[in-house]
Amino acid sequence: xxxxxxxxxxxxxxxxxxxxxxxxxxxxxxxxxxxxxxxxxxxxxxxxxxxxxxxxxxxxxxxxxxxxxxxxxxxxxxxxxxxxxxxxxxxxxxxxxxxxxxxxxxxxxxxxxxxxxxxxxxxxxxxxxxxxxxxxxxxxxxxxxxxxxxxxxxxxxxxxxxxxxxxxxxxxxxxxxxxxxxxxxxxxxxxxxxxxxxxxxxxxxxxxxxxxxxxxxxxxxxxxxxxxxxxxxxxxxxxxxxxxxxxxxxxxxxxxxxxxxxxxxxxxxxxxxxxxxxxxxxxxxxxxxxxxxxxxxxxxxxxxxxxxxxxxxxxxxxxxxxxxxxxxxxxxxxxxxxxxxxxxxxxxxxxxxxxxxxxxxxxxxxxxxxxxxxxxxxxxxxxxxxxxxxxxxxxxxxxxxxxxxxxxxxxxxxxxxxxxxxxxxxxxxxxxxxxxxxxxxxxxxxxxxxxxxxxxxxxxxxxxxxxxxxxxxxxxxxxxxxxxxxxxxxxxxxxxxxxxxxxxxxxxxxxxxxxxxxxxxxxxxxxxxxxxxxxxxxxxxxxxxxxxxxxxxxxxxxxxxxxxxxxxxxxxxxxxxxxxxxxxxxxxxxxxxxxxxxxxxxxxxxxxxxxxxxxxxxxxxxxxxxxxxxxxxxxxxxxxxxxxxxxxxxxxxxxxxxxxxxxxxxxxxxxxxxx
Amino acid sequence: xxxxxxxxxxxxxxxxxxxxxxxxxxxxxxxxxxxxxxxxxxxxxxxxxxxxxxxxxxxxxxxxxxxxxxxxxxxxxxxxxxxxxxxxxxxxxxxxxxxxxxxxxxxxxxxxxxxxxxxxxxxxxxxxxxxxxxxxxxxxxxxxxxxxxxxxxxxxxxxxxxxxxxxxxxxxxxxxxxx
Numbered sequence: 001x002x003x004x005x006x007x008x009x010x011x012x013x014x015x016x017x018x019x020x021x022x023x024x025x026x027x028x029x030x031x032x033x034x035x036x037x038x039x040x041x042x043x044x045x046x047x048x049x050x051x052x053x054x055x056x057x058x059x060x061x062x063x064x065x066x067x068x069x070x071x072x073x074x075x076x077x078x079x080x081x082x083x084x085x086x087x088x089x090x091x092x093x094x095x096x097x098x099x100x101x102x103x104x105x106x107x108x109x110x111x112x113x114x115x116x117x118x119x120x121x122x123x124x125x126x127x128x129x130x131x132x133x134x135x136x137x138x139x140x141x142x143x144x145x146x147x148x149x150x151x152x153x154x155x156x157x158x159x160x161x162x163x164x165x166x167x168x169x170x171x172x173x174x175x176x177x178x179x180x181x182x183x184x185x186x187x188x189x190x191x192x193x194x195x196x197x198x199x200x201x202x203x204x205x206x207x208x209x210x211x212x213x214x215x216x217x218x219x220x221x222x223x224x225x226x227x228x229x230x231x232x233x234x235x236x237x238x239x240x241x242x243x244x245x246x247x248x249x250x251x252x253x254x255x256x257x258x259x260x261x262x263x264x265x266x267x268x269x270x271x272x273x274x275x276x277x278x279x280x281x282x283x284x285x286x287x288x289x290x291x292x293x294x295x296x297x298x299x300x301x302x303x304x305x306x307x308x309x310x311x312x313x314x315x316x317x318x319x320x321x322x323x324x325x326x327x328x329x330x331x332x333x334x335x336x337x338x339x340x341x342x343x344x345x346x347x348x349x350x351x352x353x354x355x356x357x358x359x360x361x362x363x364x365x366x367x368x369x370x371x372x373x374x375x376x377x378x379x380x381x382x383x384x385x386x387x388x389x390x391x392x393x394x395x396x397x398x399x400x401x402x403x404x405x406x407x408x409x410x411x412x413x414x415x416x417x418x419x420x421x422x423x424x425x426x427x428x429x430x431x432x433x434x435x436x437x438x439x440x441x442x443x444x445x446x447x448x449x450x451x452x453x454x455x456x457x458x459x460x461x462x463x464x465x466x467x468x469x470x471x472x473x474x475x476x477x478x479x480x481x482x483x484x485x486x487x488x489x490x491x492x493x494x495x496x497x498x499x500x501x502x503x504x505x506x507x508x509x510x511x512x513x514x515x516x517x518x519x520x521x522x523x524x525x526x527x528x529x530x531x532x533x534x535x536x537x538x539x540x541x542x543x544x545x546x547x548x549x550x551x552x553x554x555x556x557x558x559x560x561x562x563x564x565x566x567x568x569x570x571x572x573x574x575x576x577x578x579x580x581x582x583x584x585x586x587x588x589x590x591x592x593x594x595x596x597x598x599x600x601x602x603x604x605x606x607x608x609x610x611x612x613x614x615x616x617x618x619x620x621x622x623x624x625x626x627x628x629x630x631x632x633x634x635x636x637x638x639x640x641x642x643x644x645x646x647x648x649x650x651x652x653x654x655x656x657x658x659x660x661x662x663x664x665x666x667x668x669x670x671x672x673x674x675x
Numbered sequence: 676x677x678x679x680x681x682x683x684x685x686x687x688x689x690x691x692x693x694x695x696x697x698x699x700x701x702x703x704x705x706x707x708x709x710x711x712x713x714x715x716x717x718x719x720x721x722x723x724x725x726x727x728x729x730x731x732x733x734x735x736x737x738x739x740x741x742x743x744x745x746x747x748x749x750x751x752x753x754x755x756x757x758x759x760x761x762x763x764x765x766x767x768x769x770x771x772x773x774x775x776x777x778x779x780x781x782x783x784x785x786x787x788x789x790x791x792x793x794x795x796x797x798x799x800x801x802x803x804x805x806x807x808x809x810x811x812x813x814x815x816x817x818x819x820x821x822x823x824x825x826x827x828x829x830x831x832x833x834x835x836x837x838x839x840x841x842x843x844x845x846x847x848x849x850x851x852x853x854x
Contacts, residue, residue, distance in 0.1 A: 162812075163816065166816070166831055166832060169841060170831060172838055173831075173841065173842060177842070177846075180842070483846060483850050487827070487845055493820075493822075494828075497816065497819045505815075515803035516801070516803040516804060523797070528768055577804060577805070599771075602778065610797075610799065613689070613800035613801075633744055633747050634748065636707055639706060667744055667745040668741070669706060670692075671704060671738045671739060671742050671745050672692075672735055
C-alpha cells in the first residue's frame, strides 16, 4: 500500500484545489518557508486523524486554537474544503480517504492500514505519529523529551497500549473491590449484631417458657378474669395484660397496707404523745392565764404610779415659785418687822421659822417626787417583764396546740387510709387484708407466668424464623465477602502480572530494537567519539526510558542540539521501522535536517537510501534545494519505485502551489569500465 | 578473514556488480551507487587514499563524464585490519570529512564480518530490522493469569463499557467459580 496523491482544497496554506502526486519510491519536496511543505504533511496527518498533533490542546491564543486554522481563512470561505488521500492498494486497486470539516470517509477497508492483531487503540493517531517525523516530533520524542514521555511514546508505538488499559482496569477493580469489601464488612457486622440480639431474645424467651407448666387454660382464664375483674370471655392475650395491670395495683396495695400497718403500730405512741402535748397545753394555758392577771395587775400599778408622778411633778412646779420667793425673802431679809414678800408684820423668829418651814416643805416635795419617779420606773419594768412572760407563754401554748392538732390530723389520715383500703384501723384487720392481697398477688403472678410461658413458645418460634433469615443473610454476605476477597486478590495479582508482562514486553521489544537503534546511530554518526548507544528502563509506578552513550554518559547533556536531533531521528526511525502492526510503510519526514551539518546531512541521506532499499516509500520535505538534489540522487532506484522532486511556492493572495514537478528517472545502469 | 573477500560477498549479496581492481582492491556498482574498496595497511591507507581515489576516477573518467548524476554517487571505501591510534583516528575522520570528488568511507581495526558490514552501511540496506512481535503479550498475560477464573480474565482483557459493569462482571466471574 502506497500513497499515490493528496488532493487539498482550502486546507491550511492551500487556497486553491491542489493535487500533490507522490512517487512510488520517493518524493522530495522542496521550497522556501511558507511554501506549503508542512501543509502537505499536515494534510496527510489530517486525512488520517482529523487532527494536527503538533498543536497541543493547550495551544490557545486569543481564544483560538488550531481547529480554527485547519482550513484556509483568508477571504471568503470555500464551499469545497477537504483533504483527499489516494492510495495504491496492494491488490492493484486504488483507495481513497477523504477528510472534511464534518468527518472522514474511506472507500476501502481501514484494516489495510494496520494489523488487527494486536488491536491498537486509536490506530490512526498512532500510525500518523510513527509515520510522520517532523521537527516538532524529533524534538518532542527524542532526547529533549522527559524520559517518562519517551517511554510512553515507545510503548504506544509498539502497540502495547492494551496492556496499559488492562493494568489500569485491574487497578480500578482493586480499588472498587476494596470499597465494596468495606461496605460488605460493615453490613456483615450489622447483621451479626442483629443475629446476636435475636439469639439473646430467644434465650430469654426460652427461660420464660421453661417456667411455664401444663395448665388448664379455661380454668386459668376464669380465675384470672375474676382476679382482674375482666369479663369472663376476655381473650387470654388481653387477660395477660389485665393480669399485669392488676399485679401492679395489688403490689401497690400491699405497699400501702404495709405502711398503714406500720403507721398504726406507731400511732400507739402517738396517743401517749398527744396526751403529753395536751397536758402541756393545759399547763401552759393555766400559766398563761396567771400571767395575764399578773400582767393586768402590773399595768394597774404602773398606771397609778404614773398618775402619782404626774401630780407630784405638778406640785413641784408650784414649789419652784415658792423656792424663788424664799430665796428673795432670804436675800432681802425682814424689813422693819415686816415680811418683804407680803408686807405683813412678823417677828424675825417667825420670819426665819416660816422660811425654814418653806424650805422643809420644798425638800419634802422633792423627796416625794424622786420616790414617785423611781416607783413609776419600777412599775413599768415589772409590767414589761410580765408582758414578755405572757407573750412567751402564748407562743408555747400555740406550739402545744399545733402539736396536738398535727397528731390528731395524722390519726385522722390513718383512719382515712384504712377507710380507703377497706379495712378497720386495727392491726388484725390490716394483717388479714395483707395476707389476702399477697395471696392474690401470688396467684396472679403464677397465672401470668403460665400465660407468658404460653406466649413465649410462640415468640420463640417467631424469633427462630427471624434468626434463620438473619443467619442466611449473614451467610450470604460471608460468601460475598469471600468472593470479593478472592476477586480483589486476583485483581491485584492481575494488575501486578500485567505490569510485569508489559514491562517484559517493552524490555523484549527494546532489546529487539536495540541493534537497529545502534545501527541507525552508527549510520548517522552524531558524534565522532561515541559510536554506541544503549537504552535504560527504570521506574516502577512511572516508567522511564533513557539513552546512554559511552559509559554512563547521558547524550541529553552531552550532545549539541544537532547531535541530539540526529539521535532523535535514529530513535524515531527505529520505532517507525519496528511497528509490528503497521501495514502502511510510508515514511514522511518534514524538514528533518534542521541544525544538522552537511556531513551528517549526507549520512542522513544515506540512511534514507538504506530505508528505500527495503522498499519503503519515502516522502521528505527540505528547504535547501541542494539537499533536495542530493536526496534525489541518492534515493533513486528504478527497480524499487520511481521518484519525484516537487518544488513548492507561495503566491501572494493565492496561497501555496506546486511550482514544479520533476520525474527522477533511473541513472545509467552501468558506468564503470571493467578493470 | 580476508576483508576484501568479505566485502565482495556483502556487496554481491545486495546485487552490486563487483569486480577486482587488483590485489586488495574491488570496484562495485548498482543502479545508484558505484565506487571501489581497498584493503590496506593503516599506513598505506593514510598515505595513499587520495591517490587511489584519483586513480579510480581517472580510470573511469570517460563513462563518469557521460553520467554526470551518477558521478555524484561515487564511494571510495578504505578498510584496514590495523588498529588505529589516536592520531590515525583523527586522520581517518579528516579523510571522511573530505567531500572532494567522492564520498569517503574509512574504517580501521576491521576484524570481523560484522566490521565489514558496518563499514559498508552507507551502501547497503538497513540490516537489523527488528521484528517487534507484541502480539504474544496478551497470550503471555493470559497464560500468567491462568489461576484466575476464565471469565474474570475475559473481563479484564476485553474492552469494558464502564467501570461499574466491569466490576459487576469480574465479581460474577468469581461467583461462578465458587458456586
